Amino acid sequence: MKKIQLTTMLLILCAYVGKAQVKDISFTVSPAAEYTWWDDKAGFEDNVMVGGKLGFGFGEFIELRGIYLQSLDQKTDFSNFGITGFNPTLFDAQDVTISRYGGEFKANFGTKGIKPYFTLGAGVQNIDLDTSGDYEQVYASLGLGVKFNLTKRIVFALEAKNTTYKFNSGASLLSNGDKADFAVTDADFGSERLSNWSAQGSLQFYLGGRKPGTLSDLDKAYLQNFKGGFKGLQWVIEPSLAYVNFAGESLYKDTYMLGAYAGLDLNEYIGIRAFYFQATENEEISTNFDKMAMYGGEFRARLNDGNGVTPFLTLGGGYLSTSDNYVSAPNESGLFSNVEGGEFAMGGLGLNIPLGKNVLITAAARAMITSGEDAKDIATTDDIQTHFFYNAGIKFTLGKKSKAPSAVYKENLDRELTAQDEVNNKKIDQLKKEYQSKINILNKDLKLAYETKDVDKAVEILEEKKQVEEALSEVKQVEKVHVKTIQQPVASVTTLDTITSTNKEVITPKIATVSNPLEEKSRLIQMTPVEFESLIDRILKNVDNENPVPAKIEETKSIQLENNLTPQDQKIEQLNNRIQLLEKLLLQINAKQGTSNNIQENNTPNKDERVQGMNSTILNKLDDLNRNNNSNDKKNQTNNRKTVIVSPNQNNDGKTVVSTINDKGEIIYTSTLKEGNLLTYKNSSLLAGFNYGGASTFNLGLRLHYAIGKTKLEFVPEAYYGVGEANAWAVSANVIYPINLKNDNFEPYLGAGLGFGDLVDGITGYYNVILGAKLPFIHKNLYFDYTTRNSFDYNQFAIGYTLKF
Numbered sequence: 001m002k003k004i005q006l007t008t009m010l011l012i013l014c015a016y017v018g019k020a021q022v023k024d025i026s027f028t029v030s031p032a033a034e035y036t037w038w039d040d041k042a043g044f045e046d047n048v049m050v051g052g053k054l055g056f057g058f059g060e061f062i063e064l065r066g067i068y069l070q071s072l073d074q075k076t077d078f079s080n081f082g083i084t085g086f087n088p089t090l091f092d093a094q095d096v097t098i099s100r101y102g103g104e105f106k107a108n109f110g111t112k113g114i115k116p117y118f119t120l121g122a123g124v125q126n127i128d129l130d131t132s133g134d135y136e137q138v139y140a141s142l143g144l145g146v147k148f149n150l151t152k153r154i155v156f157a158l159e160a161k162n163t164t165y166k167f168n169s170g171a172s173l174l175s176n177g178d179k180a181d182f183a184v185t186d187a188d189f190g191s192e193r194l195s196n197w198s199a200q201g202s203l204q205f206y207l208g209g210r211k212p213g214t215l216s217d218l219d220k221a222y223l224q225n226f227k228g229g230f231k232g233l234q235w236v237i238e239p240s241l242a243y244v245n246f247a248g249e250s251l252y253k254d255t256y257m258l259g260a261y262a263g264l265d266l267n268e269y270i271g272i273r274a275f276y277f278q279a280t281e282n283e284e285i286s287t288n289f290d291k292m293a294m295y296g297g298e299f300r301a302r303l304n305d306g307n308g309v310t311p312f313l314t315l316g317g318g319y320l321s322t323s324d325n326y327v328s329a330p331n332e333s334g335l336f337s338n339v340e341g342g343e344f345a346m347g348g349l350g351l352n353i354p355l356g357k358n359v360l361i362t363a364a365a366r367a368m369i370t371s372g373e374d375a376k377d378i379a380t381t382d383d384i385q386t387h388f389f390y391n392a393g394i395k396f397t398l399g400k401k402s403k404a405p406s407a408v409y410k411e412n413l414d415r416e417l418t419a420q421d422e423v424n425n426k427k428i429d430q431l432k433k434e435y436q437s438k439i440n441i442l443n444k445d446l447k448l449a450y451e452t453k454d455v456d457k458a459v460e461i462l463e464e465k466k467q468v469e470e471a472l473s474e475v476k477q478v479e480k481v482h483v484k485t486i487q488q489p490v491a492s493v494t495t496l497d498t499i500t501s502t503n504k505e506v507i508t509p510k511i512a513t514v515s516n517p518l519e520e521k522s523r524l525i526q527m528t529p530v531e532f533e534s535l536i537d538r539i540l541k542n543v544d545n546e547n548p549v550p551a552k553i554e555e556t557k558s559i560q561l562e563n564n565l566t567p568q569d570q571k572i573e574q575l576n577n578r579i580q581l582l583e584k585l586l587l588q589i590n591a592k593q594g595t596s597n598n599i600q601e602n603n604t605p606n607k608d609e610r611v612q613g614m615n616s617t618i619l620n621k622l623d624d625l626n627r628n629n630n631s632n633d634k635k636n637q638t639n640n641r642k643t644v645i646v647s648p649n650q651n652n653d654g655k656t657v658v659s660t661i662n663d664k665g666e667i668i669y670t671s672t673l674k675e676g677n678l679l680t681y682k683n684s685s686l687l688a689g690f691n692y693g694g695a696s697t698f699n700l701g702l703r704l705h706y707a708i709g710k711t712k713l714e715f716v717p718e719a720y721y722g723v724g725e726a727n728a729w730a731v732s733a734n735v736i737y738p739i740n741l742k743n744d745n746f747e748p749y750l751g752a753g754l755g756f757g758d759l760v761d762g763i764t765g766y767y768n769v770i771l772g773a774k775l776p777f778i779h780k781n782l783y784f785d786y787t788t789r790n791s792f793d794y795n796q797f798a799i800g801y802t803l804k805f
Helices: 002-018 169-173 176-181 219-226 405-410 413-452 455-489 496-502 518-526 529-540 567-589 607-640
Strands: 025-037 048-059 062-071 096-106 115-129 135-148 152-167 194-209 234-245 255-265 272-280 287-302 311-321 341-356 358-373 384-400 642-649 655-661 667-674 679-690 696-706 715-724 728-738 747-758 763-774 782-788 794-802
Touching: 025 062, 025 152, 048 096, 048 194, 096 135, 096 341, 115 152, 115 169, 115 311, 115 341, 115 529, 135 194, 135 341, 135 358, 135 384, 234 358, 255 287, 255 341, 255 529, 287 341, 287 715, 341 384, 341 607, 413 455, 413 607, 455 607, 529 567, 529 607, 529 655, 679 715, 696 728, 696 794, 715 747, 728 763, 747 782
Parallel strands: none
Antiparallel strands: 025 048, 025 194, 048 062, 062 096, 096 115, 115 135, 135 152, 152 194, 234 255, 234 384, 255 272, 272 287, 287 311, 311 341, 341 358, 358 384, 642 655, 655 667, 679 696, 679 794, 696 715, 715 728, 728 747, 747 763, 763 782, 782 794
16 A cells, blocks of 8 residues: 555656656666675675666756665575574575665766766665565665766666665564574564665666756756855755654654754755754644654755746655653553654655745645554564655745756856857867768768669668768858857857757758659659660760759759869769769669558569669669769879878877878868777667576567677677566677678678576576577568577577667
């Protein structure tokens, strides 16, 4: 019932956040695994827990997450507990399942490279012995970790974490037989504060909102507030009246409490609070105080920008303190007893109602979780109890109000404008050089595809080249807009990002623009071979320059050469125009937006053969034109006596400067090329399959695919989790080599790697061999493979699907 209540509250929170600032708030999903070194007094062997986290990212720096973790094949262990009469040969280890669920606050630092972070969490830990009891405790955790981006929206994190809770391990986990063998009783043990260290690894997926590593408006507000020390923060004090409705099983009495919250609002969204409350007597509002107090801290996240009525969520915890004179509620026998204090975790929803500029009414309802004594069964000392805490008060804010994110970069305009213009110019110049360098590389690959008559590769490169050319055109358009902006300044700091986001107009090349590639493809395929050859001839004779498709074959226009070009340059320009037109024609014939079933064609029974014939004709012509172009280009370079000098960049940033000089020693062009990385991310893929050998399991996994330098090899780290006859998990690093059969329907590959995991019989290392194939005849993103681990001890058949990111 308690889990249902907590789940319901979490769903309500999700609904509120879903309506919040979408551009600043992202949804996060994070599968995780951790290895725990248990306290000697915990009574457990060191082992692995697996699970996941769901939550929300408030910009780049702040996150809130819900957590669930569960142990794998956990057993009790009292070898280092310190029992005087302990005998390992007599000890009967019991199977136990440990699970944790709760909440976690995460603060990230930095946006580039390896980024550190820390976490603060609290929740409920459940210990379930297979042969006897089921125990629950409140836990608290503190972690410190580092993370780095695998892709724009996938982050890998490593974290060292300390988890603490209070538990009587000896009385609860030792069997009656063990207690008799070791000559101990429950009276020999007591509840102790246990501290456990663990190492956690996780993959975090960011869905919606901003991309990791980019600054949203919310992030800019954070940074602006901290630039001047504390002058951008608001100090807050909230005198408050509270009422605590303790659970019926609790020995605490329902009570009113007086106290206050005090803390900081970091900006319109985020705040931190410390609190102290003192109970009053006889469940009345008065200044006669009882012998019970509570204190702690909490994190607050407002769900809109702070204008008008504002909902907020809270996550925190603290300590409930009682003195020796505190009179408890009567237990089941009508007796009173001393009740010790203890930790609690707390979370809930609240509402702010403004009364003025710096004054507002605040109220909230929170679920408060403790582990304490059960009034109906005083022997059960480790039971979770859920109470409800209600409060209302007045919030006073001191100091200058945090600026709205939309106004953060409107300050200091005159001082920053000149510097920003210079930065923008450098960005524009850098982008132009990078895009041009990419186009040059693609042109080389394209010529190779023409020579080898590889149609699919040529079409793929042409599509990529088209995207890069459009991006280069957009950058040039941005450059024009930026120049106008500098000449006519606007009332805001102009950045390249804002120009790009507001200016969506793109300069498109004057090569033919096809509104419906499928329709044009259909018309081309319906042409007879003689008509198609005639079309090619007309292109080569500079006819039909504007659009080489049959629908507009009557619209002809000769190529207009610039008057200031030399005869040799005019030849090269003419060849380039012909090449561009043939490449456009090749793209139209091999348009990928749909299948042949979408095109209604008559009298074309041998359409595939006809398309292959058309492709062959075009590739032959393109190959000839490129050879002529290369020959003319070399002659032109010889005549102009140009020299290319390649030198390292003085900034030592892993780039190379390429300079072109003429026969007078003057630099006429420079460009900057990035050096290739050893590993380059390509994509990710999901896989599903089954395993036989050891135990039959259904496996779900994730692979990341990286290119290794300029080779054909791929580096493929993989992780999967299996369920079935037993739970299994594994992590491995593989290298895959594609086998080129020149078959468009079947692309096989071989792979090998090393890994470790629990493959049914406990955690072990293994080696594996992979045999598989991509299956484009079914779907271009689909593959199938077989993996054998440790020479056929474990065997996996899996189907994978490549993701776009």
